[in-house]
Amino acid sequence: MKKRDMQSAFLNEIRKSKTAISLHLKNGKTLKGELTNYDTFTLVINYNSRQQIIYKSEIATITPQGPLKF
Template identity: 40%
Template sequence: MNKSINIQDTFLNQLRKENIPATVYLTNGFQIRGIIKAFDNFTIVIDSDGRQQMVYKHAISTFTPQRSVSLMQDNATEE
């Protein structure tokens, strides 16, 4: 059966699983550098400088990972 790929969840899950540092750019211009610890449909938890911050996705403009992220996902496993 053909399953559509959710790029956003795949991208965030790879950042989380591989502990890839990323810079999160907010719509107000603020930047948060850290590790994605968790996410859901509306929020992301980021560990930045030893503190956890919960950020609403609607406030995020861009993610820039420190290295490339593989979007190829094993179809048998999800989050």
């Protein structure tokens, strides 16, 4: 059985639990929403019925709005 890396486990739990998140970007902006999908380079979030794709390289931190179990 392949062991999952921490980033994948963290993002997958956020996605499955539909926990709201705040994405703090390197440029100082904060985006809020619900993570709907992710891959090696990007995250897709929904906020106010709109989808946004964010490159992981532009994210400083990800803060879940509640506790996670992963």
